[in-house]
């Protein structure tokens with residue numbers, strides 16, 4: 001599994017602790033390739049909680065592709081541009097459609113990740 005995918009999984013508690021402590025948080029969506037600024041007022045607009053694994057779903061694209069940017073995130077302490085660059089790269093790795101159909105092959109682990117991300 002890609003390391004960044006782990007951050008999309010079972011991430012509600014770290015998200016919740018962070019927003020309780022600081023009142024706000026940034027959520028990065030790998031599918032949207034955007035950063036959403038969340039505070040206690042707009043929280044319901046942007047996220048759509050939560051599957052049985054406590055993973056956060058993006059309210060825009062409906063994918064479980066959200067990374068809460070806490071101290072533990074690989075996106076923490078990066079500039080806005082650096083964050084977006086990483087999201088674009090990760091989006092390609094996870095959702096790229098520019099592979100030839102003949103070359104298209106999913107191993108079991110990747111397939112599970114897709115299934116989880118596609119779950120609505």
Ligand SMILES: [Zn+2]
Pocket residue numbers: 029030031032033058059060061062063065
């Ligand atoms: Zn999204």
